[in-house]
Amino acid sequence: MRARRKRRPASYGFGFLDENAKKELRRALMKAVAIPGYQVPYASREMPIARGFGTGGLQITLALLGEDDTVKVIDQGSDESVNAANLRKFFALVCLGVTETTRTTDATVIQTRHRIPERRLRADQILVFQVPYPDPLVVVEANAGKRREMHGAANYARLWTKLYEDMVTFDEITISHRYPTRIAGHYVIDPSPIPRWDVPKLHMADCLYLFGAGREKRIYAVPPHTTAQPLSFSDVPFRVEDFTDEHGKRRACARCGATGTFLDELLAADSVKSYHCSDIDFCTETLKATQCAPSSKSAA
Amino acid sequence: MATTLEIPTIYRPNNQQRLFRLLLDAMAHPGSVAALSAWTDEAPAYLAVLAALCDGAVTIADLDAMLEDADWRFLEAARADFAGARFIVARGDRSPAAGLAPTLGDLTAPEMGATIILVIAELVRPGLSVQASGPGIKGTREISLGTLDQEWITRRADWVRFFPMGVDLLICDRARVLALPRSTRIKSEGAAS
Ligand SMILES: [Zn+2]
Numbered sequence: 001m002r003a004r005r006k007r008r009p010a011s012y013g014f015g016f017l018d019e020n021a022k023k024e025l026r027r028a029l030m031k032a033v034a035i036p037g038y039q040v041p042y043a044s045r046e047m048p049i050a051r052g053f054g055t056g057g058l059q060i061t062l063a064l065l066g067e068d069d070t071v072k073v074i075d076q077g078s079d080e081s082v083n084a085a086n087l088r089k090f091f092a093l094v095c096l097g098v099t100e101t102t103r104t105t106d107a108t109v110i111q112t113r114h115r116i117p118e119r120r121l122r123a124d125q126i127l128v129f130q131v132p133y134p135d136p137l138v139v140v141e142a143n144a145g146k147r148r149e150m151h152g153a154a155n156y157a158r159l160w161t162k163l164y165e166d167m168v169t170f171d172e173i174t175i176s177h178r179y180p181t182r183i184a185g186h187y188v189i190d191p192s193p194i195p196r197w198d199v200p201k202l203h204m205a206d207c208l209y210l211f212g213a214g215r216e217k218r219i220y221a222v223p224p225h226t227t228a229q230p231l232s233f234s235d236v237p238f239r240v241e242d243f244t245d246e247h248g249k250r251r252a253c254a255r256c257g258a259t260g261t262f263l264d265e266l267l268a269a270d271s272v273k274s275y276h277c278s279d280i281d282f283c284t285e286t287l288k289a290t291q292c293a294p295s296s297k298s299a300a
Numbered sequence: 301m302a303t304t305l306e307i308p309t310i311y312r313p314n315n316q317q318r319l320f321r322l323l324l325d326a327m328a329h330p331g332s333v334a335a336l337s338a339w340t341d342e343a344p345a346y347l348a349v350l351a352a353l354c355d356g357a358v359t360i361a362d363l364d365a366m367l368e369d370a371d372w373r374f375l376e377a378a379r380a381d382f383a384g385a386r387f388i389v390a391r392g393d394r395s396p397a398a399g400l401a402p403t404l405g406d407l408t409a410p411e412m413g414a415t416i417i418l419v420i421a422e423l424v425r426p427g428l429s430v431q432a433s434g435p436g437i438k439g440t441r442e443i444s445l446g447t448l449d450q451e452w453i454t455r456r457a458d459w460v461r462f463f464p465m466g467v468d469l470l471i472c473d474r475a476r477v478l479a480l481p482r483s484t485r486i487k488s489e490g491a492a493s
Binding site for chain 1: 313314316317318320321323324325327328329352353354355356357358406407408409410411415434435436437438463464468479481482483
């Protein structure tokens with residue numbers, strides 16, 4: 001499926017939210033960008049999807065979209081999961097003129113759950129994360145007011161201690177997702193359940209990253225050209241997932257052959273494992289490029 | 301018989317969406333100049349900025365009486381003096397008043413730090429220029445601030461000294477705007493003039 005336009009029923013206002021709700025979100029977004037990594041509170045509106053299912057990201061996207069935007073939605077790297085496809089159709093339905101796409105390069109706004117696209121995003125693109133748990137300090141401090149004070153003072157001693165204890169116990173930092181990451185040398189954020197593989201993409205990016213937590217009613221941002229350092233220790237450095245096989249060779253995607261992507265492990269009926277790119281669009285585009293070169297006529 | 305209220309361009313939702321995206325992009329790229337004129341129908345940039353961001357939920361301090369009654373009606377925002385205002389509008393071609401002390405927010409609510417909209421005659425033409433770095437800026441960047449009075453940059457340094465508290469500046473000329481969020485570090489020595 002490719003770029004396609006849809007009409008909305010006349011009963012909806014553009015963007016579903018009322019204009020005051022959008023303005024509140026827009027003010028929060030401006031402050032989130034001005035104070036990188038800080039969780040800006042806002043009044044979350046009731047949305048037609050279940051809480052915890054991306055209302056925070058959804059509201060940001062609705063506050064951003066205009067009729068000349070092209071929107072893409074991914075869930076674990078896939079555009080065609082039921083959740084991703086439904087959200088994409090919802091945007092097209094309530095935002096008249098907005099174009100839907102599955103192609104990363106065509107999108108102006110991408111809403112995501114659990115992945116950052118493999119292809120480096122451009123300065124004119126915005127990635128909106130759906131965030132289930134916005135505050136990395138929850139694991140060490142139950143009191144929300146105290147957490148806010150700790151964030152404000154950039155006091156992360158207890159978080160460091162927790163990480164260090166993990167390290168002593170397990171010999172390495174065991175966090176697989178939601179890796180605590182320090183933004184612009186001050187705030188530590190929960191970058192949402194992306195794999196460690198994606199964390200370095202937050203650092204000195206060209207695009208703008210926006211994070212929305214609907215249940216906690218928080219918005220935060222990582223602006224372009226901003227440092228994003230995963231918390232780590234000099235003797236146990238941060239590492240991304242390792243995709244080398246038992247012979248020490250980097251596994252390739254069984255579909256497109258890529259050796260530089262985050263791979264999902266698939267188990268066939270005969271219990272043979274295979275590995276595929278998690279980012280389906282990247283995989284498809286890579287496959288097209290290799291199949292169609294040098295003649296690229298069928299690429300459209 | 302009911303007369304249709306003529307809603308100025310900058311108060312129409314689709315234009316406000318476009319203006320907001322330009323402002324968000326400006327905030328994400330401190331010092332980059334956004335041209336607003338395609339969405340303002342000749343309204344001044346400072347008014348377009350206020351229209352895109354304000355409504356009845358916020359307060360505005362209009363330090364130099366630039367807003368007319370009709371503007372206040374459309375903006376719906378409440379008037380405030382600088383001490384409590386979320387938004388402050390002032391002429392930037394002249395020095396800030398000695399006693400001007402905008403809200404900086406506090407450690408647990410830095411977002412309450414004011415957004416200050418400074419209106420100047422000309423942004424780009426030679427005049428004040430500063431070296432800037434920080435989030436949104438690749439390396440360092442020389443930012444031309446045109447006819448902005450340098451005292452604003454001096455005062456800003458005091459206001460943003462204790463990050464995350466601070467103020468965020470949106471500097472406008474007739475049709476353009478650039479942002480200096482509190483996260484931007486400025487070496488003020490670059491002042492020409
Ligand atoms: Zn692949």
